[in-house]
Amino acid sequence: MAKFDKPEDIKVIVATDCGSTTTKAILIEFTNGEYRLVSRGEAPTTVEAPFEDVTMGVLNAVAELEELTGRKILDENSKFISPANGKTGTDVYISTSSAGGGLQMMVAGVVRSMTAESAERAALGAGAIVMDVIASNDKRLPHQQIERIRHLRPDMILLSGGIDGGTTTHVVELAELIAAADPRPRLGSSYQLPVIYAGNKDAAEAVAEVLKDKVDLKTVDNLRPVLERENLGPAREEIHELFMEHVMAQAPGYKKLMSWTDAPIMPTPGAVGLIIQTIADQYNIEAIGVDIGGATTDVFSVFRPEGGKPVFNRTVSANLGMSYSISNVFAEATVPMVMRWVPFEMDERDLRNRVKNKMVRPTTIPQSLEELIFEQAIAKEALRLAFIQHKSFATTLKGVQQQRTIADAFDQKSSGDSIVNMLSLDMLIGSGGVLSHAPRRQQAAFMMIDAFLPEGITRLAVDSIFMMPQLGVLAEVQPKAATEVFDKDCLIHLGTCICPSGKSKKGGPVMKYSIELPDGTKSGTLNHLEMKKFELGLGDDGLPLKAKAVLEPEKHFDLGAGKGAKVQVELNGGVVGIILDGRGRPFDLSTLAEKERVSYLKEWMKELDIYPGM
Amino acid sequence: MGHAYTPGLKVTSNYLIKKDRILPLKGEVKVKVGDKVQPDDVVAETHLPGNVVPLNVANILGLPPEDLEMAMTKKEGEAITEGEQIALKTSFIKFFNKACNATIDGTIESISHITGQVLQRGKPNPVQVRAYLSGEVVEVFPGEGVVVACHGAFVQGIFGIGGETYGNLRIAVSDNSAVLTDDLITDDMAGQVIVGGSLVTASALEKAIKVKAKGIVVGGFDDKDLRDFLGYDIGVAITGSEDKGITLVVSEGFGKIDMAGKTFDLLKSHEGQMACINGATQIRAGVIRPEVVIPRAEQGHVEVTGPTEVMGLAIGSPIRVIRHPYFGRLGQVTDLPSPLHTLESESKARVLEVEFEDGTKAIVPRANVEMIED
Numbered sequence: 001m002a003k004f005d006k007p008e009d010i011k012v013i014v015a016t017d018c019g020s021t022t023t024k025a026i027l028i029e030f031t032n033g034e035y036r037l038v039s040r041g042e043a044p045t046t047v048e049a050p051f052e053d054v055t056m057g058v059l060n061a062v063a064e065l066e067e068l069t070g071r072k073i074l075d076e077n078s079k080f081i082s083p084a085n086g087k088t089g090t091d092v093y094i095s096t097s098s099a100g101g102g103l104q105m106m107v108a109g110v111v112r113s114m115t116a117e118s119a120e121r122a123a124l125g126a127g128a129i130v131m132d133v134i135a136s137n138d139k140r141l142p143h144q145q146i147e148r149i150r151h152l153r154p155d156m157i158l159l160s161g162g163i164d165g166g167t168t169t170h171v172v173e174l175a176e177l178i179a180a181a182d183p184r185p186r187l188g189s190s191y192q193l194p195v196i197y198a199g200n201k202d203a204a205e206a207v208a209e210v211l212k213d214k215v216d217l218k219t220v221d222n223l224r225p226v227l228e229r230e231n232l233g234p235a236r237e238e239i240h241e242l243f244m245e246h247v248m249a250q251a252p253g254y255k256k257l258m259s260w261t262d263a264p265i266m267p268t269p270g271a272v273g274l275i276i277q278t279i280a281d282q283y284n285i286e287a288i289g290v291d292i293g294g295a296t297t298d299v300f301s302v303f304r305p306e307g308g309k310p311v312f313n314r315t316v317s318a319n320l321g322m323s324y325s326i327s328n329v330f331a332e333a334t335v336p337m338v339m340r341w342v343p344f345e346m347d348e349r350d351l352r353n354r355v356k357n358k359m360v361r362p363t364t365i366p367q368s369l370e371e372l373i374f375e376q377a378i379a380k381e382a383l384r385l386a387f388i389q390h391k392s393f394a395t396t397l398k399g400v401q402q403q404r405t406i407a408d409a410f411d412q413k414s415s416g417d418s419i420v421n422m423l424s425l426d427m428l429i430g431s432g433g434v435l436s437h438a439p440r441r442q443q444a445a446f447m448m449i450d451a452f453l454p455e456g457i458t459r460l461a462v463d464s465i466f467m468m469p470q471l472g473v474l475a476e477v478q479p480k481a482a483t484e485v486f487d488k489d490c491l492i493h494l495g496t497c498i499c500p501s502g503k504s505k506k507g508g509p510v511m512k513y514s515i516e517l518p519d520g521t522k523s524g525t526l527n528h529l530e531m532k533k534f535e536l537g538l539g540d541d542g543l544p545l546k547a548k549a550v551l552e553p554e555k556h557f558d559l560g561a562g563k564g565a566k567v568q569v570e571l572n573g574g575v576v577g578i579i580l581d582g583r584g585r586p587f588d589l590s591t592l593a594e595k596e597r598v599s600y601l602k603e604w605m606k607e608l609d610i611y612p613g614m
Numbered sequence: 615m616g617h618a619y620t621p622g623l624k625v626t627s628n629y630l631i632k633k634d635r636i637l638p639l640k641g642e643v644k645v646k647v648g649d650k651v652q653p654d655d656v657v658a659e660t661h662l663p664g665n666v667v668p669l670n671v672a673n674i675l676g677l678p679p680e681d682l683e684m685a686m687t688k689k690e691g692e693a694i695t696e697g698e699q700i701a702l703k704t705s706f707i708k709f710f711n712k713a714c715n716a717t718i719d720g721t722i723e724s725i726s727h728i729t730g731q732v733l734q735r736g737k738p739n740p741v742q743v744r745a746y747l748s749g750e751v752v753e754v755f756p757g758e759g760v761v762v763a764c765h766g767a768f769v770q771g772i773f774g775i776g777g778e779t780y781g782n783l784r785i786a787v788s789d790n791s792a793v794l795t796d797d798l799i800t801d802d803m804a805g806q807v808i809v810g811g812s813l814v815t816a817s818a819l820e821k822a823i824k825v826k827a828k829g830i831v832v833g834g835f836d837d838k839d840l841r842d843f844l845g846y847d848i849g850v851a852i853t854g855s856e857d858k859g860i861t862l863v864v865s866e867g868f869g870k871i872d873m874a875g876k877t878f879d880l881l882k883s884h885e886g887q888m889a890c891i892n893g894a895t896q897i898r899a900g901v902i903r904p905e906v907v908i909p910r911a912e913q914g915h916v917e918v919t920g921p922t923e924v925m926g927l928a929i930g931s932p933i934r935v936i937r938h939p940y941f942g943r944l945g946q947v948t949d950l951p952s953p954l955h956t957l958e959s960e961s962k963a964r965v966l967e968v969e970f971e972d973g974t975k976a977i978v979p980r981a982n983v984e985m986i987e988d
Contacts, residue, residue, distance in 0.1 A: 142666070142667070142668040143665045143666050143667050143668070146665075146666050147665065168728070169679075169728065169729050169730075172726070172728045172729050173729045173731060176668075176724070176726055176729060176731060176733065177668075179724075180666045180668075180723060180724070180733050181666075206728045209728075210726070210728070295850075319849055319850060324850055324851070324897060325849065325850050327847070327848060327849055327850065327851075328849030328850055330847075331847040331849055332849075348838075349836065349837075349838050350869070352836075352837040352838055352841075352868070353836065353837050353867075353868035353869035354868075354938065355837070356773075356837045356840075356848075356867075356868040357867045357868050357869070357936070357937070357941065358937075359848075359850070359851050359897065360772050360773045360851055360867065360868075360895075360897055361772070361867075361936045361937070361984070362897060363981050364936055364937040364979075364981055364982045365937075365957075365961060365963060365979050365981050365982060366937075366957075366959045366961065367937060367938070367939065367957050367958060367959060367961075367978065367979055367982060368938060368939050368957075368958050368959060369958050369959050369960075370938075371937070371938055371939075371959065372959035372960075372961070437961070439959060439960035439961045439962075440960065612960060
């Protein structure tokens with residue numbers, strides 16, 4: 001393919017995402033001074049029998065793009081035509097993949113809450129599914145740990161442990177466990193399992209001795225060289241490298257696909273993480289992204305603790321999803337927690353059967369309104385649980401001694417605090433079927449608000465057609481194109497949610513507001529347990545309209561500037577508009593009496609126009 | 615979107631059933647192509663390496679790890695028995711000698727001079743793979759296993775629990791809508807596979823275990839009873855390893871749902887014959903459904919032919935609705951309109967028109983039906 005000296009020279013881009021069921025292709029072109037999405041094509045993924053060649057699905061998806069756009073992308077030998085010339089060819093072709101179940105890893109570290117957790121963060125950040133975490137102190141007996149490694153058959157293992165100059169015996173013991181398990185890789189039996197060692201550098205030699213001839217060992221810099229600092233970059237890069245070299249190369253057709261792409265193929269969640277980071281960097285904001293699928297829910301976040309450097313985190317909740325894992329959501333959340341979001345009564349026995357029937361027939365869709373409301377109630381709980389997991393994982397480093405001043409004596413902070421701060425969060429982005437394909441956009445906004453409980457002023461958006469993965473890998477090649485398309489074509493701006501944080505007496509005032517909307521200024525008082533919605537849509541350019549607002553929270557309430565502090569701000573509109581949420585934080589619907597709960601739910605649904613006929 | 619329907623579950627009176635019977639590790643195949651086998655026959659056998667039990671011998675003896683090698687009285691690869699001495703720290707005064715003994719029967723796997731750890735490997739565990747079906751061995755993978763095939767009736771279920779077993783079929787209810795209650799379970803059902811109608815109650819399931827029945831095939835089962843029965847809630851549909859003393863195959867779904875008439879009639883027509891059943895279910899990529907196989911008594915030579923072609927939905931196709939509000943109802947496709955249709959939930963989806971068995975018609979999303987396949 002053509003090579004470009006400057007990213008600006010890239011004018012036509014084809015990007016694919018090979019998912020486990022569908023391969024999606026997008027075409028991006030530079031026209032009228034900006035990069036825009038031109039079209040999207042899709043075809044079934046072809047990694048399994050009888051095709052067993054991922055490139056067939058790619059070619060089919062690209063052929064659909066050709067049909068839809070009239071651009072000739074492939075030549076008669078099914079090769080990409082490059083560089084682009086008029087309505088022919090593409091300048092670059094890039095791809096992501098989660099086919100074949102994605103990248104499945106095990107990680108090992110000495111102390112569960114320290115090095116093992118850092119290793120887990122490195123693996124998750126690289127887009128892996130972490131099947132298990134083995135730690136010297138995880139309370140399992142060695143033979144149980146060995147059985148587990150052998151049974152799970154991971155694609156690779158990340159071994160860490162010990163700060164530089166720290167323990168060597170514990171790390172070598174972990175290496176001995178891996179050697180004793182003699183693990184075989186999941187795909188292809190002809191090669192040795194890749195193991196990355198990113199632990200105490202003093203133990204590297206002994207680890208190599210123990211694991212020689214048993215696995216394909218790569219040694220990189222320690223991911224926790226000192227207790228106070230993580231150095232996840234080298235381990236993450238090595239994971240990507242090995243993913244390409246071993247795991248992808250074993251999957252049918254990938255060698256061919258790798259020879260076609262102009263940038264290394266990335267695991268899909270890794271690419272989504274990258275685009276969230278790019279956007280957060282570009283606009284200097286704090287953002288949370290969530291992708292709720294059938295089997296799993298991924299949460300990504302970028303926060304700047306105490307205004308410092310941005311910290312990226314990703315978690316995968318492996319058994320929280322809307323079809324294959326729906327029954328698990330129901331079991332983990334419990335019936336009352338799901339039913340609190342439903343404004344009518346349903347028989348528990350019948351509900352349980354419905355959930356299980358969705359589990360065994362995962363491709364069905366809600367036909368009746370009752371089923372839709374129930375499914376969205378479960379989605380709120382799946383998102384809520386996944387977010388709880390994310391918050392407990394996205395923390396400051398554990399085990400770090402902090403110097404305390406006298407002021408800290410009243411603020412009992414320990415190491416390992418969550419860095420997720422809802423008051424400083426700027427944007428919440430949702431993706432995945434239940435959010436992207438909700439019949440009304442208000443429903444997506446309502447699900448995200450109830451699940452994440454944003455505080456202060458937070459913009460809401462959904463990914464229109466799930467193209468974040470392709471844009472993530474594009475960000476590596478042409479960041480400008482990635483952000484422009486992300487902004488204008490990928491994101492559907494829903495609007496802004498304003499929720500003063502704090503508690504008050506029921507019915508009392510929460511905030512005074514004055515918002516200069518295109519159809520006149522709206523002023524008034526937002527009362528406790530009240531929700532309001534104002535129209536503020538999108539401009540002709542597809543970007544949100546803006547409105548100046550003066551917001552005065554009551555003395556116990558905070559919009560991010562401090563309790564009772566007035567805020568003057570420019571609000572962003574969207575297809576839903578501006579939502580004022582007077583329910584306070586923390587907010588728990590289940591504390592309301594049954595009759596009140598139903599009546600409030602109906603009131604909110606009516607005000608936000610969530611469901612028809614309410 | 616052209617294929618937005620769920621391929622149905624197979625229910626057929628004459629089918630070629632082939633089952634891979636593969637060892638988890640390389641081993642020995644006990645049969646050859648053309649051999650006739652019965653469900654209990656061992657077709658392949660191997661030994662899994664025993665569990666590894668580490669022992670920090672250096673710690674026990676109070677030695678630096680690098681001196682461990684010298685103290686070992688058993689070397690790597692040597693056989694050990696529980697209680698046998700494997701290392702000895704000698705002293706000038708014999709009284710102060712300290713020994714370390716093996717904690718399991720097996721061999722010494724490795725001795726580490728870095729951690730001071732000795733890995734003991736337990737005795738290998740024998741693993742046998744049985745034929746599961748009564749049929750013929752049609753293919754042998756040397757060292758790995760075989761394919762057993764038979765002609766017979768075949769019913770795929772939607773969900774099950776428990777693993778492979780077999781027994782003679784026994785119809786315990788009057789028709790496909792009858793509930794299988796405990797009073798219908800009798801002592802003479804020991805060793806049999808009991809067929810129920812729309813539901814099996816929790817007490818009937820318990821009684822079936824008590825009388826030592828091998829399995830139950832039924833239309834529906836209540837999720838609440840399932841949780842009580844297993845003692846936990848199933849989060850994702852991956853089953854088959856439950857050891858509850860019975861195998862359950864649910865043909866339609868959760869709740870009280872009439873077993874499809876065709877399925878019931880098929881099972882009834884084979885009453886008294888041997889049925890091989892498996893409750894193992896995996897609803898993920900590479901789906902596994904529970905099943906009932908009724909091998910034909912006279913197998914003759916099993917002719918292995920290619921798979922039959924799967925047809926898509928067409929007008930006249932028999933279907934079953936698999937989601938509320940028409941869950942479990944059977945009918946025939948009468949129209950397949952191509953434009954997207956707005957549902958009551960306001961979702962836009964491809965739909966079809968179905969005529970139910972009572973002559974009423976309804977519009978249903980194509981994603982919410984499954985074909986009843988022959």
